[in-house]
Every structure is written in structure tokens, then in C-alpha cells.
Amino acid sequence: MDAKNAIARILEEKKEIRQIYWVACGGSLIDLYSAHYMMNAESAKVESGWYTGREFLTAPPKKLGTASLVIACSHSGETPETVEAAKFAKQAGAAVITMTHAAKSASDDPEFISFVYPWGDNVPVSNTPAGITLELAAELLSAQENFPKYGELLKGISQMDQIIAGAVKKVNGGLTEEFAEKYGEEPFFYVLGSGPAFSQTYGFAICSLMEMQWQNCAYIHSAEYFHGPFECTDKNVFYFLQKSAGRSRVMDQRAEDFLRNHTDKLIVIDALDLGLGAIDKSVVDYFNPILFYAMNCEFREALAKKHNHPTEMRRYMGIEKY
Amino acid sequence: MDAKNAIARILEEKKEIRQIYWVACGGSLIDLYSAHYMMNAESAKVESGWYTGREFLTAPPKKLGTASLVIACSHSGETPETVEAAKFAKQAGAAVITMTHAAKSASDDPEFISFVYPWGDNVPVSNTPAGITLELAAELLSAQENFPKYGELLKGISQMDQIIAGAVKKVNGGLTEEFAEKYGEEPFFYVLGSGPAFSQTYGFAICSLMEMQWQNCAYIHSAEYFHGPFECTDKNVFYFLQKSAGRSRVMDQRAEDFLRNHTDKLIVIDALDLGLGAIDKSVVDYFNPILFYAMNCEFREALAKKHNHPTEMRRYMGIEKY
Structure with a gap:
């Protein structure tokens, strides 16, 4: 799955997304923060929330429903809180995108739109959760409202590998x-x-x-x-x-x-x-x-x-x- | 000012509030969190954001505007980031409530709806920022949508002084x-x-x-x-x-x-x-x-x-x- 197609598929079914919730635990939660931050700063239409998995379940946003998109990331694909949150969101009528490194894991289930990402050295930023989520946010913004920074954002993702290579040497x-x-x-x-x-x-x-x-x-x-x-x-x-x-x-x-x-x-x-x-x-x-x-x-x-x-x-x- | 009148006055002018942003620094920011949390868990209508003052200014929410209510708390009334954020929000067309302990401070300015709260031992919870903000959230919820917990919430505020007195003894x-x-x-x-x-x-x-x-x-x-x-x-x-x-x-x-x-x-x-x-x-x-x-x-x-x-x-x- 790629970001553009994922968002297109969701909007075809949902027509409109009004809330986006980023849900994960620990390191995976961290990876989702920049896209959440970008949505708040750039969207005149979509509300964005960022939740550790268990808290999304104990005190879910009241608005969670058919106009919501939940993006749930679990590296192992089996993090109980995250998998449970994804299922809970699906039952509430939300569109659910999952991201995981583990193909065939609980996160990589056909009931979700799943991204199975590679891991390790030399994986381009565009294939990591941090890159994918920025792209998902950019695609949603671009599809639903005016997002003049779309080109700059995608270009930025493509520039990061070279920047990181230089920065690694430098530090x-x-x-x-x-x-x-x-x-x-x-x-x-x-x-x-x-x-x-x-x-x-x-x-x-x-x-x-x-x-x-x-x-x-x-x-x-x-x-x-x-x-x-x-x-x-x-x-x-x-x-x-x-x-x-x-x-x-x-x-x-x-x-x-x-x-x-x-x-x-x-x-x-x-x-x-x-x-x-x-x-x-x-x-x-x-x-x-x-x-x-x-x-x-x-x-x-x-x-x-x-x-x-x-x-x-x-x-x-x-x-x-x- | 009391919470019921403050919200009534805002809704008379604005007709509808769609976003509420809680803005402060350090200890004052902490006091606003519970009301923010409650809005996310209880409101089907209003989006809630919680910002440290400077970050509200460097990356303001795109939706900040005439349908927004900003609640800015500064104990001294002069915290530069918070005062600046309140003014910025006002210029963006938002309704702005300020809370401060210091009468006649920059926060207690007629351009805002200001709450000047007492401080010290034996101040009832209902007069503290934590109590006032819960009440503001409850009044907004109750005025704009169905909030069946309204009575329980107000009762809870009135119960806290006695609970705290007992808890202080106990610890x-x-x-x-x-x-x-x-x-x-x-x-x-x-x-x-x-x-x-x-x-x-x-x-x-x-x-x-x-x-x-x-x-x-x-x-x-x-x-x-x-x-x-x-x-x-x-x-x-x-x-x-x-x-x-x-x-x-x-x-x-x-x-x-x-x-x-x-x-x-x-x-x-x-x-x-x-x-x-x-x-x-x-x-x-x-x-x-x-x-x-x-x-x-x-x-x-x-x-x-x-x-x-x-x-x-x-x-x-x-x-x-x-």
C-alpha cells in the first residue's frame, strides 16, 4: 500500500475525514508525533489526536466514529494495546490504517489498511513509519483542503536520506x-x-x-x-x-x-x-x-x-x- | 466572573464554539490539563488543544479563529508567552478567557474575560484554576450539546475540599x-x-x-x-x-x-x-x-x-x- 492510494481508498468510502487519531506505544508512538503536529498546524478541517494505546481505550475521544481515521503503529504487530485500539476503532466505524514491520501479524490483518514496512540500516525514510505518516497526513490535507506545502513536504522526505548520511558522519x-x-x-x-x-x-x-x-x-x-x-x-x-x-x-x-x-x-x-x-x-x-x-x-x-x-x-x- | 456567565457571554457573541485551546506555562499549564482531557473524552462537537505558551505562538493551530475559545492562565498575570498568546488569539478573532492571581496585571485586561482567583491555604477548589477550568468545560458542553454528567461534575467540585482535607490528614x-x-x-x-x-x-x-x-x-x-x-x-x-x-x-x-x-x-x-x-x-x-x-x-x-x-x-x- 502507498499513502496516496490509502487516502484515496478511505475517502472513496468515507467521503470526508474530520478526525485523525494517531495511536501506538513507546517508540512507535514517538514516530507518529510529527504528522500529528503537522495536522494541527496545517489543517483547517481535520482534528488530530495523539494517544498512547491504552489511554485511547480507557478514555477514547467522544468523536471517534465514521468520520474518523485511526493510524495505529506496532513494530511487532502484536502490541496488545495497539491491536486492541485498532479493532476498537474499526468497530466504532472509523477507517483504520495499521503500520507494522511484521507481515501476517495481528496488525497486518485484512480488516485494516496495513503498511508493512522494512527495517534496518539503509531503509529510506520514505519507507519508515515517520516518513509514511507525514506522507499520509500530506495526502489527506491535499485531498480535502488547500495544502500549498504538499510538494515541499514530499520533496523533504526524499531529501532526508542524504541529509542523514551527512549528519551521521558529522556527529x-x-x-x-x-x-x-x-x-x-x-x-x-x-x-x-x-x-x-x-x-x-x-x-x-x-x-x-x-x-x-x-x-x-x-x-x-x-x-x-x-x-x-x-x-x-x-x-x-x-x-x-x-x-x-x-x-x-x-x-x-x-x-x-x-x-x-x-x-x-x-x-x-x-x-x-x-x-x-x-x-x-x-x-x-x-x-x-x-x-x-x-x-x-x-x-x-x-x-x-x-x-x-x-x-x-x-x-x-x-x-x-x- | 463566573463560569456560567462567561460561557453565556461568549456564546451570545460567537453563537458557536468549535475549538477550545488551553494555553499556559509550567504549573499553570498543568492546571488546565484535566479540563482539556474531559473535553476530548466528552465532547462530540468541540476540539480541544493544550499548548505551552511559546509553542502556541510558534506553531498555532490552523483553525484558531472566530469559532475558537482560548483559555490562558498566568499566575503572575505577566508570563510573557501566555500574555502574548492571549493577545494573539484575540487578534485572530477568538474569544479569550484569562485566569490570573494578579488583579490589574496584563492578563487581567478588559480585552479579555478575566478570572482573578485567590490563592493560598483554604481556597476552595471551585475558586482555583483547576476547578474553574473544569466548570468552564462543563458549562460549554452543557450549553452546546448533551452533557448528562453536568450535575455530577459540579457536585464533584463541591466535594473536593472535604476530600482533600481528609487526604491531607491521611498522607x-x-x-x-x-x-x-x-x-x-x-x-x-x-x-x-x-x-x-x-x-x-x-x-x-x-x-x-x-x-x-x-x-x-x-x-x-x-x-x-x-x-x-x-x-x-x-x-x-x-x-x-x-x-x-x-x-x-x-x-x-x-x-x-x-x-x-x-x-x-x-x-x-x-x-x-x-x-x-x-x-x-x-x-x-x-x-x-x-x-x-x-x-x-x-x-x-x-x-x-x-x-x-x-x-x-x-x-x-x-x-x-x-
Whole structure:
């Protein structure tokens, strides 16, 4: 299935979509955030909601119904909350698109419009959940209302592979090593970011660090930082800042300016230094999380080497019953 | 101003509200979350968005306009992002309600419908931002569509003062002391919660602990905990769980069950043990954050005594320029 055809098929049946709900858990939920953010910022017609699977089930949106589109992503295809949410949405009359890496899994069921995506190194962004969801959002916007940024958005997706390749080289030219060597023994630290990229601030914390490195940390929104969390800042507390390109940059810049004067332990990764300026200004915001996800993978790999703790090592997930 | 009259006045002018946006920063933003959550779960008509002030300005919702109601809360009345957002919304044609503790501040301007709320001990919940916003949401729901829980919701607000008084006594019968004495020297810990109360999970972390106690910590959603963060759990890592009454309780229960077997350092505060079961089941969800906010105040006060660090002490906020 491709995004254009999926949306066309849905609109042929539904005529109109008024709500779009993005539903998943953990890392998969993170991947859906940028498209959700884009819908809120760009659509005059469609309401967008972003839900962790269980919460979509315990307190579903009242409007969920025949004018709704639910996009549910589960990497394994079997995440109970996500599969249950997709079925629940279908029963409520919504159109349901599922995304999964696992063909023939519960998510890849004929009752849904399913995308089975490849995984691993060298998979183009256009084939990843983050790319597919941006494209789905763009197709829906374009089909139902005026979306003048459509061409720029699709072009942006096609540019990302080259940008990421360059950025990977660049951060591995010293920054990932600095992170692992200088800060690899920190018992705890803060990760900051904002805008669409706040999803990957959260993602770096909960997936790359907590899950894959058993590394205690906290994620803080760069703007919210000044309304409480900054009181923890001290010369001795390490901060990792994801500095976005685009409209949310002002929030990250403010945090950086403060951090430069209040801690001796700081790493800033700057989307503009990493090549994101090549994307058209009108849509660049939505690509920050895709770039930062790729960077998160490099930083966690450096930490994994330093800790001698492979990123695939787990003690509970998929091992214990819970 | 009272909620019923405010909504009546807005609907007289606007005829119909289709979007409601809750805008503030830090602690004030936290107070608006439950009403936002309720709108999403209860309204078949109105879309609800919840924004930190600066992000509302950098990436405003495309639909912001004459059918929108913006509710902007600033305790000091002068929070630049919030005041700017309120003015921006007004210029976009939206109805704007402001809430502030400071009469004659920039937020308490005649161009807005302003609520000036009292502050301090013994202020009834109905006069706090958390209570006012639930009432505003209930009045809007009731005026524009069928909202059968209206009576239960208003009754719930009136019940909270007594419930909180009992809960304060109860947690001070050993639990706040255990928190301060046993865990007061932890360099870092995790706070968990879910549903509407996730706002006060965040609030306990960023306001009570980071801001008021310079205490490093992280806030984790109880359902998301199982999709990454739980890999950090160890006998030696302290967790503080806010266990809600109502529909989100299943998520907190699951986290509690896991934590009981995987750490020796755990405090659970249970909304049902603390008296929230007195609220009607149909609306109890929305009162968890109000209860937990009052509990956060007790726990932080115990920590303040232990640390000899008054909760009003700041090193940056209101002291430095940033």
C-alpha cells in the first residue's frame, strides 16, 4: 500500500475525514508525533489526536466514529494495546490504517489498511513509519483542503536520506565520542528539545537511554524548562539539547543561551549544523524528529560501546510476563 | 466572573464554539490539563488543544479563529508567552478567557474575560484554576450539546475540599514522613501516573521537585512505562506512583504490580485510599489531578523540611534575566 492510494481508498468510502487519531506505544508512538503536529498546524478541517494505546481505550475521544481515521503503529504487530485500539476503532466505524514491520501479524490483518514496512540500516525514510505518516497526513490535507506545502513536504522526505548520511558522519567526527567518553558515567542527565522534535527528546530518553542503556535520565521541553526544571541546573549537571531548525528553534536557542552560562556539561546537536537547512523553510519543522532519531541511534551506539551494553539487551521486555 | 456567565457571554457573541485551546506555562499549564482531557473524552462537537505558551505562538493551530475559545492562565498575570498568546488569539478573532492571581496585571485586561482567583491555604477548589477550568468545560458542553454528567461534575467540585482535607490528614499520618526520611537523599527518582493525573505526575516532577527542591527526577506515564522506561527499574531505584481512581486506574495498577516485584523503593499514593471514591464514577477521572496536586504540596513540604530547603527558594526564577 502507498499513502496516496490509502487516502484515496478511505475517502472513496468515507467521503470526508474530520478526525485523525494517531495511536501506538513507546517508540512507535514517538514516530507518529510529527504528522500529528503537522495536522494541527496545517489543517483547517481535520482534528488530530495523539494517544498512547491504552489511554485511547480507557478514555477514547467522544468523536471517534465514521468520520474518523485511526493510524495505529506496532513494530511487532502484536502490541496488545495497539491491536486492541485498532479493532476498537474499526468497530466504532472509523477507517483504520495499521503500520507494522511484521507481515501476517495481528496488525497486518485484512480488516485494516496495513503498511508493512522494512527495517534496518539503509531503509529510506520514505519507507519508515515517520516518513509514511507525514506522507499520509500530506495526502489527506491535499485531498480535502488547500495544502500549498504538499510538494515541499514530499520533496523533504526524499531529501532526508542524504541529509542523514551527512549528519551521521558529522556527529561521529567527535561528538558521539565526547558524549560517551565525557558523560558515559553520569548517573543521570537531562535531554531537552521542543516542537515536533520533542517526540525524539522523549524518544532519546525512554527508548535509547532508559530502555537500551538502562540509563536514568529525564526529558524536558525547552520552553517549559524555564517554568520550573531550570532550577535543577548546576555546573555539574549534564544537559543534552536537540536544537531544531524552523519555528521551534527560538525555544531551543533560549535554553542553549541559559545552559551555556549555567552548566559546564552540555552537548548541543544543531539540526542546521547537521544539514537540515536544505529542506524548504515552510516544512522544515516536521523533519527535525526524523533527523534527531537518526542521531539518537548514533549517540546510543557510542554509549553502548562505552558501557559494553549492547542496545538490544533487555532484562524485562519480551523476557518477563507483565 | 463566573463560569456560567462567561460561557453565556461568549456564546451570545460567537453563537458557536468549535475549538477550545488551553494555553499556559509550567504549573499553570498543568492546571488546565484535566479540563482539556474531559473535553476530548466528552465532547462530540468541540476540539480541544493544550499548548505551552511559546509553542502556541510558534506553531498555532490552523483553525484558531472566530469559532475558537482560548483559555490562558498566568499566575503572575505577566508570563510573557501566555500574555502574548492571549493577545494573539484575540487578534485572530477568538474569544479569550484569562485566569490570573494578579488583579490589574496584563492578563487581567478588559480585552479579555478575566478570572482573578485567590490563592493560598483554604481556597476552595471551585475558586482555583483547576476547578474553574473544569466548570468552564462543563458549562460549554452543557450549553452546546448533551452533557448528562453536568450535575455530577459540579457536585464533584463541591466535594473536593472535604476530600482533600481528609487526604491531607491521611498522607501526613506516616507517608509524607516516609518519603522524606527514607527517600530524601535519593539523587534521582521516577514519578509515575496516567490519565488526567499525568499532568500532576509532570507537575510533581517539574514544579514540586525540580523547581522547589532542586531535586532531579523524571516523570513517566504508567502505560508508557512498559514500552521502554521499565528497563531502568532495579531494587535500588526509587519510584513514586500516583494511582488514580477511575478508568486510568488499570494503567497505574499494572505499573504497581510490576514495581512491587522489581524495586524495594516504592511509594504508592492511591486516590481511592485517599477518599476519591466519594465522587461519582462517571466523572471521578477528572478529579484525580486536583487530589494529587494537594498531595504534591504535602510531599514537597515534607521534603523541604528534611532538606532545610524552603519551597519558595529559587536561584534563577525571578532572580536572573533569561
